[in-house]
Amino acid sequence: MNSISFSRVSVRVAVDGSETPKTLLHDCSLDLPERRIGVIGANGSGKSTLLRLLNGLVQPSGGTVLVHGDDTVSAVRRVRSNVGFVFTDPLSQLVMPTGREDVELSLRRSIKNSKERAARADAVLDRFGLLHVADQSIYELSGGERQLLALAAVLAVNPKVLVLDEPSTLLDLRNRELLRRTVAGLDQQVIMSTHDLDLALDMDRVLVVESGRIVFDGDAAAGVAHYRALCATALDDLPLGKAPQ
Template identity: 85%
Template structure:
């Protein structure tokens, strides 16, 4: 079953010890088969919750998610072998002093021989043009270089699905374009949340999330247009003088 299925999925959490649960996602049912899928929406809309369900970082309060035949709760280890997750801030997942060590760490479970593991890590770093930075401290690298290292470490184990949570947030224009080209060339299915609407229009399919619900599911350009309309409507509802932001471009 080479696809991802959400069946009646809701997520509720208690906030600050309150007896009343807050619903982050409402009754989501989806089949995700396209090669490139974008997820867009305002901050707090439920995008990150939707993505974290895909590899078991968040468990559904109701419903079920199946990724390539594995239930994300009943077989979360199998799901995590198939789904690689890259966070917005690469420092949240780069845990070793250098990129080389981080890529080798990600390979430790699948490649037992240390010499073979080192060779595989070097191949991965070369593929992403990072070999020259492999032995520098991750704290000496730019945000874009760290993001690419985090991506390389995740892809080193060859997951079937790559999930990216707002990967371009910390990137300058050059590294954003490098990320864009890298994503386009990957064999994996890519599911990505983003505020970058140019990146969103590269996708085969776009989901628009609003207040924990999927309010649009379809063509990328149509999805971006729908999101802009939602943002414009929200701004129109604000009192005069409080409109501090613009509609996304």
């Protein structure tokens, strides 16, 4: 079963000082077989919650999420072996002093022999054009190099699905384009949330999330147009230009 499915999934969290939990995602049912899927919406709309359900970082309060037939709650270890997750800020997931060490750490479980692991790490770093900075401190790298390094460390173990949570947020134009080309060339299924609507237009399918609900699901161009219309409506409702009372 090479697909991802949500069956009536909801996510609720407790709120301090309130007896009523806050709902982050409402009764969501989806089947996601496409190779490239974009998720767009305003900050706080529920995009990250949706993505984090895919590898068990968030568990559903109701319903089920299946990744290639595996339940993200009862089979979370198997799910995480198949789903690689790249966060917005690469420094939140790069834990070793250098890129080489970080990629080798990712490979430690799958490759026990240290020489084989080092050779595989070099091959991964070379694939992403990072071999020449492999032994530099991660704090000496550019934002684009860090993001590519985080991507390389995740892809080193060859997951079936790659989840990217707003990966271009911290990138300049050149590094954003590098990320775009890199993602386009990957074999993995890619599910990506983004505020970059040009990146969203590269997708085979786009989901628009608003207030914890999927309010559009379909063609990328139509999805971006729908989101633009939502934003325009929200701006029209603001009392812009009015003097404070």
